[in-house]
Amino acid sequence: MNQYDVAIIGAGIAGASIASEIADQRSVVMLEAEDQPGYHSTGRSAAFWTETYGGPQVQPLTTASYGFLSDPDFTFSEASFLMKRRAINIARSDEQLLVDQFIAEFAESGVAMTPWSKNEIGEVVPNLKPGWDHAVYEPDCCDIDVAGLHMAYLRDAKRKGATLLCRMRVEKIARENGVWAIHSGGETVHAKQIINAAGAWAAEVSALAGALPIDIQPMRRTMVQLQTDPESSPEMPLVVALDGSFYFKPEAGGSYWLSPHDETPVPAGDVAPEEWDVALAIDRFQSIMDVEIRSVNRKWAGLRSFSPDRLPVYGFDPKQPDFFWFAGQGGFGIQTAPAAAKLARSIFLDVEREPSVRSLEAALYDPVRFAH
Structure with missing residues (x-):
């Protein structure tokens, strides 16, 4: 025993x-x-x-996981764990250097990515505010179950x-x-x-x-679910700030999931979102999206642990x-x-x-x- x-x-x-x-x-x-x-x-x-999430030394692990996640053996799962999402890594008009550095960082990786203009960004991100003129498009990004x-x-x-x-x-x-x-x-x-x-x-x-x-080191990460007017489009890609200040994506029911990409060192334990971080997430979201926030549906925090x-x-x-x-x-x-x-x-x-x-x-x- x-x-x-x-x-x-x-x-x-x-x-x-x-x-x-x-x-x-x-x-x-x-x-x-x-x-x-x-x-x-x-x-x-x-x-x-x-x-690209996690950087070029984590990317090989992510890439090597794709086959298992997209087409698992039937003894493990009868369904794929992935659903196509796409992603754009976005930057302001004066942040071309971030785009160049990002592309250079993954130049030898084989990751599919394409620089995008503000017109291309606007086609997939409705209600985009002016000033976000640069992006790197990743066509292979997926949601995970x-x-x-x-x-x-x-x-x-x-x-x-x-x-x-x-x-x-x-x-x-x-x-x-x-x-x-x-x-x-x-x-x-x-x-x-x-x-x-x-x-x-x-x-x-x-x-x-x-x-x-x-x-x-455990780090607190904040997530917020917002309902907006107009609602999110289910076809919208994941949007990630190249300066590391936010990411968001559409969610079921026309809402958005967003995060200020915070990494606050905390003791290991059950964490809850801080109101400051929730407000920061919403503020950063409003810096890019010209929408009215109708309600905060949900807010939560989780732990991310780094060596x-x-x-x-x-x-x-x-x-x-x-x-x-x-x-x-x-x-x-x-x-x-x-x-x-x-x-x-x-x-x-x-x-x-x-x-x-x-x-x-x-x-x-x-x-x-x-x-x-």
Whole structure:
């Protein structure tokens, strides 16, 4: 009882995806602190797949995930997780340099992108205010069915024999008789190896295990849903400010989802939107869209967790060889989930990589880079 090959701490998209990838080879338990998996980050995602999000060193993970997301094996899902959206990365009339830098940054990536004029922008973004004269168009951007993907991973992990235990907040980790003893409340789970997929709590988990002290910093991200007059068009693309100040996209019922793209450092925990950030999101939205805001339908906040170099951390800990990092996935953890989990599988199980992830540079994400 309560003895496993692998204990995965966290059952959001990170924990669920790696469980799905390894549960046919190891006995696996997922330890989730909340009443349900994905409560803090996965369930509060803006739900899009765009190759440039996260920068050029994250882009290969996103690109490598496309095939799985768009056409999953029928045993995993009978439907695609993607729906075409398109994106434009937009800049003001005096920000041509941002356009040039953005295109140069991804010049060798193979990402489909085209510079656009203000006339082309106006054709797809009705009610655009003057002054937004430059954009880079990404035709391949898609919406992601985040809940569907997460549930499919959990379902697949369960089918392969993984156990999910909720309300299991880890309080103590110790080595006992050569295995990990993970304590939560009055229960103890034993496992030969730990996978740290704890998201915003990843640094706390590593400290409990005596692993490398990588500062995985939780950041609050604010989202707002607005109803406007006129309403949003369902065909409108995702609109992203090249200066990093906002993004928005149309949502069901003629509303908009928008964010001020905030990254406020916060302690790991349940976060709520700050009124200042909501007002900032609305102000930035009004700087580009000539529409009347009729109501704020909903506002929420979620956690995005970044390592010091803003790249994810995948691999065995150099201090604790039976402790594996699968954390620091920023705001791109959903769109990179398939490739990240397949890459992690190959490292964790020491097996050959699948074709879709063979070209990825695993060293970019290895925790050893933080071992000073």
